[in-house]
Every structure is written in structure tokens, then in C-alpha cells.
Amino acid sequence: MSQAVEVQADALVPRHGDPSYGVEHYDLDLTWKHLGNHLSGRAVLDLVVERPTRRLVLDLHALTVGKLSVQGARLAQWNHRQGRLVLKLGSELAAGSRVRVTVAYAGVPRPVPGPDGEAGWEELEDGVIVASQPHGAPSWFPCNDRPSDKATYRIGLTVASGYTVVANGRLVEKRAASSRTTWVHVQDQPMATYLATAQIGRYLSRPLNGASVPVTIVHPARLTAAVATGFARQVEMLEVFTRFFGAYPFDSYTVVVTDDDLEIPLESQGLSTFGANYARTDWGAQRLIAHELSHQWFGNSLTLAHWRDIWLHEGFACYAEWLWSEESGGPSAAEQARRHWTRLHAQPQDLVLADPGPTELFDDRIYTRGALVLQALRLTVGDAAFFDLLRAWVAEHRYGSITTADFTAAAAAHSGLDLGDLFRRWLHQPKLPALPPAR
Ligand SMILES: [Zn+2]
Numbered sequence: 001m002s003q004a005v006e007v008q009a010d011a012l013v014p015r016h017g018d019p020s021y022g023v024e025h026y027d028l029d030l031t032w033k034h035l036g037n038h039l040s041g042r043a044v045l046d047l048v049v050e051r052p053t054r055r056l057v058l059d060l061h062a063l064t065v066g067k068l069s070v071q072g073a074r075l076a077q078w079n080h081r082q083g084r085l086v087l088k089l090g091s092e093l094a095a096g097s098r099v100r101v102t103v104a105y106a107g108v109p110r111p112v113p114g115p116d117g118e119a120g121w122e123e124l125e126d127g128v129i130v131a132s133q134p135h136g137a138p139s140w141f142p143c144n145d146r147p148s149d150k151a152t153y154r155i156g157l158t159v160a161s162g163y164t165v166v167a168n169g170r171l172v173e174k175r176a177a178s179s180r181t182t183w184v185h186v187q188d189q190p191m192a193t194y195l196a197t198a199q200i201g202r203y204l205s206r207p208l209n210g211a212s213v214p215v216t217i218v219h220p221a222r223l224t225a226a227v228a229t230g231f232a233r234q235v236e237m238l239e240v241f242t243r244f245f246g247a248y249p250f251d252s253y254t255v256v257v258t259d260d261d262l263e264i265p266l267e268s269q270g271l272s273t274f275g276a277n278y279a280r281t282d283w284g285a286q287r288l289i290a291h292e293l294s295h296q297w298f299g300n301s302l303t304l305a306h307w308r309d310i311w312l313h314e315g316f317a318c319y320a321e322w323l324w325s326e327e328s329g330g331p332s333a334a335e336q337a338r339r340h341w342t343r344l345h346a347q348p349q350d351l352v353l354a355d356p357g358p359t360e361l362f363d364d365r366i367y368t369r370g371a372l373v374l375q376a377l378r379l380t381v382g383d384a385a386f387f388d389l390l391r392a393w394v395a396e397h398r399y400g401s402i403t404t405a406d407f408t409a410a411a412a413a414h415s416g417l418d419l420g421d422l423f424r425r426w427l428h429q430p431k432l433p434a435l436p437p438a439r
Contacts, residue, residue: 009146012307012358013114013135015084017146020053021099025151028141031158031180032200037123039063040106041156043141049097056101058085059138059145061120063107072099083112085142103142112136115358119194124260127163127201129273131266134307134361137193148305148401150190157198158182164203166218166256168196168269187269189250190399192303197268199256211235213248219257223276227257230279230289233328237290240327241297241320246391249301249398253293267295283330287321294320297394305401308355310362311427312402315353315370322371337375337435340368345432354404354427373426375435380422381415382439389414 009017023045030041047056061083068078074090087101111118112135120136122129130140137143155167161181169187176182187196201220208215208231215235219227234255242248254271262275265288272292278285298316322336331339344365351360353369360366378386393410408423425433 009148010307012356012361013145014358015082016059016135016138017149018057018144019146020051021047021049021056021144022149023047023144023151025153026141026143026196027154029156029158030140032128034126034160034163037108037128038106039109039121039140042102042104043143045101045103045142045144047099047101047144049093049095049099051095052092054089054092056087056089056099058087058101058103058142059083060085060103060105060142061112061138062110063105063140065103065105065142067102067104069102070099071102072097083138101142105142109139112139116361124201124258126259127199129199129256129258129262129266130197130268131273132194132196133266134194137196140198141196143193143196145193147192147194147303147307150192150303150399150401152189153187153191153196154184155187155196155198156182156184157200159200162202163200164205164218166197166199166203166254166271168271170251189269189301191269191300195267195269195300195303197271197273199258199271199273201256201258203256208235211238211253212242213238213250214252216252216254217257218254219279220259220276222259223257223279226276226279229281230285231255231257232281233286234289234293237293237324240324241290241294244320244323244387244390245294245297246394249296249394253296255289265289265292267292267299269300270296283325286328287324290324291317291321301399302394302397302402303400305403307361309402309404310356311353311366311370311373312404312407314362314367315373318367318371319374322375333375333378337372341372341432341435344368344372349430349432352428352430369426369432372432372435373423376422376426376433377411377419379436379438380419381411381417385415 009019025046027044032039065080076088076090078087109121111120114135120132120139137145157165158180165183167185169185172186173184203218205218250270256273261277265274294317299313304312322333326332351365412419
């Protein structure tokens with residue numbers, strides 16, 4: 001009889017994550033074979049115990065564990081069932097204990113099913129994308145899959161020469177041996193598991209000049225012209241957001257455009273991925289190019305501690321779209337807000353923004369209403385105080401974990417106003433409030 005593991009870190013993404021420890025560093029050495037989409041290698045996790053425990057639970061989906069070893073604790077036994085790799089220890093570990101877990105594993109990675117669909121490692125026509133939000137990280141490496149556990153990474157990935165690998169952080173090594181090439185990326189800033197990614201394809205890589213950090217665009221040769229046009233304003237966008245939100249949080253920004261069309265673009269730490277269908281100049285594509293970039297501040301540097309606070313990512317990214325609309329000569333943020341308020345008002349008002357259910361995690365209303373909260377706040381505190389607050393929020397919580405309560409406290413502290421009623425109505429009650437008059 002197998003028993004499901006009850007350990008749970010987040011109510012909206014059940015059966016992922018272990019609150020009893022935190023990972024400080026992931027070291028991955030993986031080999032991917034195009035034929036059969038086969039992944040093999042080993043992961044070394046350096047972790048610190050946060051509460052006394054006799055077991056450590058890792059998440060790993062569909063792949064098979066070959067060998068497992070533990071340093072810093074005695075491993076009594078382990079088992080791997082239903083995506084949970086459970087390490088039973090010979091004695092209780094005290095908080096603060098440091099443990100190294102090494103897992104050798106192999107198999108055919110598959111996206112992880114969840115309440116809002118599949119996520120994770122996904123084969124393309126000729127390559128791979130990893131789109132892990134919110135629960136897909138265990139599709140390619142063993143991890144403590146809760147968003148509040150942020151760690152540094154070294155991601156080594158060996159693929160057939162001819163493919164390009166893009167992963168999070170700096171490319172520190174590219175080593176060719178016979179028909180294979182190893183790409184090593186290092187992510188020095190703490191990163192949540194769902195933001196870890198590897199993008200593999202037959203790509204060209206081209207720098208975009210003029211930004212305050214290196215910006216690179218990676219794409220198949222056939223899309224050169226479309227990408228040059230579609231992403232022509234990427235650098236300008238980055239500079240505009242730097243002005244609104246403060247310094248870009250990471251060492252570089254990379255845009256990957258896949259040869260395949262993709263249903264939606266996605267953000268990862270330090271990079272974003274777009275399908276070929278988004279290399280366009282119309283607002284429908286441009287707003288998403290802005291949206292994904294803004295997640296570097298809102299989602300990647302500042303990351304929710306619990307998935308119920310998803311509006312702290314998506315509401316802010318949606319508001320960034322409106323800011324870019326105004327900056328790029330489109331409707332003003334205020335005009336965008338009025339239009340979206342009207343649209344939202346016509347929809348069912350049965351969603352609590354600060355606590356959506358597991359199937360509403362990426363409901364369109366989270367994005368729009370989340371952005372409207374910011375417009376309501378801006379109208380209440382005034383433009384200068386609003387943008388000061390945004391920059392202070394980003395600076396004070398850089399690379400950290402955040403909650404709704406952190407944000408409302410920061411807003412009250414920076415504005416000196418009692419915003420309790422405003423946030424209660426916008427965040428904690430389902431009925432859509434009217435936008436307040438301008439201050
Ligand atoms: Zn988003």
C-alpha cells in the first residue's frame with residue numbers, strides 16, 4: 001500500500017513543497033537527448049533545516065531516481081511515489097542543520113498536471129521549453145517546490161551541438177566535446193523553483209544595444225526580420241520600467257522566441273519566452289512584451305510567499321502594460337483603467353482578489369482587478385507618492401518573498417494615509433468598487 005505524503009506548503013498548489021527545510025543552492029548537471037526527449041543527470045541540493053524534522057520531502061515528477069545520497073544526516077530509507085521523493089532520516093534534524101542531497105535520475109520528462117492545467121518541461125517541434133508556473137519545476141529536477149523557497153542555481157545542460165541552451169543567469173561556460181556541447185549557466189540571485197528554466201532550440205543570438213543591462217534576443221533564423229520589428233522597442237521598454245520601478249533587478253535580460261507558436265508567453269528569472277506568433281507590432285503582442293518584462297520586478301525579484309497572492313505579480317504586470325500604453329503613445333493608464341473597469345463590471349463579481357481558489361489562480365479578472373487596485377491607490381495617494389511607493393516596494397523587498405499584508409503595510413507607511421477601507425473593499429470583498437476620484 002502506498003500512502004500519499006501529507007506534507008503541504010501551499011493550499012493552492014497541493015502536494016508540492018516541504019516547509020520543514022529551505023534549499024540554498026541547486027547544482028544541476030543534465031544531458032538531454034533529442035531522440036526520445038530523454039533527460040538524465042544529477043542534482044545536488046544544499047539545504048538548511050527550518051523546523052525540526054525526521055524526513056525531507058522533495059518533488060520529482062515522472063523521472064526515475066537511480067541513486068540517492070545524503071551528507072550531513074543519516075538516511076534510513078527513501079521512496080518515490082506520486083511525484084514525492086521522501087527521505088526518512090535516522091534521527092531528528094534540528095533547525096539550522098545543513099544537509100547535502102545528491103540525486104541521480106533519468107527518464108522522459110513530462111509536464112506536471114495540476115488544478116489549472118499542465119506545467120513544466122515540454123517538447124517543441126525541435127527543442128524544449130520549460131514553462132513551470134506554478135507547479136512544473138519537478139518535471140525536470142528534484143526540488144522543494146514552494147515559491148517561498150528561493151535559492152541560487154548552477155544549471156549545466158549538455159545537448160547535441162547545433163542546439164542553443166538558454167537558462168537563468170550568466171552563461172559561464174560553453175564546452176564542446178565530440179558531437180555534444182555543455183552549456184553552464186549560473187544564477188546568483190535567489191530564484192523560486194517555478195522560475196527556473198531551460199530553453200533549447202536551433203537559435204541565433206543577437207544583442208540589443210542601448211540598455212542599462214545586457215539585453216539579448218534569441219530566435220530561429222527564419223524569424224530574424226519579424227523579431228527585429230516585433231521587439232524593436234524592447235530596450236526602450238526596459239528603460240521606461242527602470243524609471244518607474246527602479247533598477248532592473250538581474251544581470252541581464254534575454255528574450256527567447258521559439259520556432260513554434262505558443263498559446264501564451266511566459267516569464268522566467270532573467271528571461272522571457274514568446275512563441276513565433278508574438279513577434280508582432282500590434283498592441284496585443286506589445287502589451288505582452290511589456291507584461292513579461294515587468295515580471296522581472298514583480299514576480300521574479302519580489303516573489304509571492306503563497307500562490308493566493310498572485311495578484312502581486314499579475315496585477316502589477318497588467319498595470320505595467322497600461323504604463324507602457326501611455327508611454328508608447330497609446331491610451332493613458334487612467335483611460336486603460338476606466339475601460340477595464342467597465343469590462344470587469346459586466347463580469348461575475350464572485351472572486352476575492354487576495355484569496356482566489358486553485359482554479360482561479362490565473363483568471364483574467366485577477367490581472368485586471370489587480371491592476372485596478374493600483375490605479376485606485378494612485379488616485380487616492382497622488383502620482384508622486386504612488387511612484388515613490390512602487391520604487392520603495394521594489395527596493396525594500398528585492399529578491400525576497402512578499403505577501404499582500406506586506407504591500408498594504410508598505411502603502412500605508414509610505415503614504416501616511418489610512419488605506420484600510422480601500423484595501424478591504426478592493427482586495428478582500430468580491431464586489432467591484434468604483435474607482436475613487438483623483439486626489
Ligand atoms: Zn503575467
